[in-house]
Amino acid sequence: MEKKKIIEIIDLKKRFAEKQVLNGVDFTVERGEVFVLLGSNGAGKTTLVKMLTTILPFDDGQVWINGYDLKKESAKVRENISLTGQFAAVDELLTGYENMKMIAELRHVKEKEKVVENLLERFDLQKHSQVLVKNYSGGMRRRLDIAMSFIGDPQVIFLDEPTTGLDPQNRIATWQLIKETATAGRTIFLTTQYLEEAEYLADKVAILHEGKIILNATPQVIKNTYDxxxxxxxxxxxxxxxxxxxxxxxxxxxxxxxxxxxxxxxxxxxxxxxxxxxxxxxxxxxxxxxxxxxxxxxxxxxxxxxxxx
Structure with a gap:
């Protein structure tokens, strides 16, 4: 059975001043995939994620996410995605529990209490759930931010280097949740600096280099091709x-x-x-x-x- 494209990108371009960061990026992501984008520091991975999540405009090209035109229907795109960026985006004046509950309410989640409690436990935050986030360590904020991305039913979850700075236990917990989420039919778009993470998680891997996608295939096909x-x-x-x-x-x-x-x-x-x-x-x-x-x-x-x- 043919899989349905949930992200389609054609000839995407972005320039900052004299630097052409993206120069004709093309690829598709299928529903339910864990799609991992690799690239050296400064390759443009975060810029690409910011454009796909409507934070940055792009100069040229076409993008569709879950059938919606990113340029013309950005509000609809935002309804279908969630994002964990490289820096934790949490409210310091709320507790961990209140942050989670607020997102659950915004996304009209059924059984809010059960969903929030489950994620707090998965990310080892339950005993700190009533503590103000301003008193959290950097690692705890990161775990809370990741947990918030999995609340509700976003069709595409963007994770920009989500496990950087996490201890091994919480990296593994994140990996397990990513696998379970994709199995349930949602799509994960992940950037990472850990190559073993890509090899373990990815259904498809793409490499961004000098503004273009130079490789896009399954890990096994890549290893067979570049034997x-x-x-x-x-x-x-x-x-x-x-x-x-x-x-x-x-x-x-x-x-x-x-x-x-x-x-x-x-x-x-x-x-x-x-x-x-x-x-x-x-x-x-x-x-x-x-x-x-x-x-x-x-x-x-x-x-x-x-x-x-």
């Missing part, structure tokens, strides 16, 4: 580490100075790895360990963004 391997190489000293990093600068994926480890792309053929190790034997360094593995979504992202497509 490659990586090798982590450990050396004995910091001097060895710096020399190895400089020698492999053109193919670096990541470096860990503390562990004296460098990770690089290698080809799929076994001979490619053997050739690399033979090449490194010629350097005046001591290799203590090496480990080869299939490329992760993080490896592919770094390769595409650092090296282009």
């Amino acid at each position: 490659s391997q990586s090798m982590a190489i450990n050396v004995l000293t910091k001097s060895d580490f710096y020399q190895l990093s400089a020698h492999l600068d053109h193919r670096l994926l990541s470096m860990d100075e503390e562990k004296l480890s460098v990770t690089v792309n290698v080809g799929n053929a076994f001979n490619d790895s053997v050739d690399l190790l033979d090449e490194l034997r010629q350097l005046p360094i001591t290799i203590t360990n090496f480990q080869q593995r299939n490329a992760s979504l993080e490896d592919i992202f770094l390769k595409l963004v650092q090296g282009g497509v």
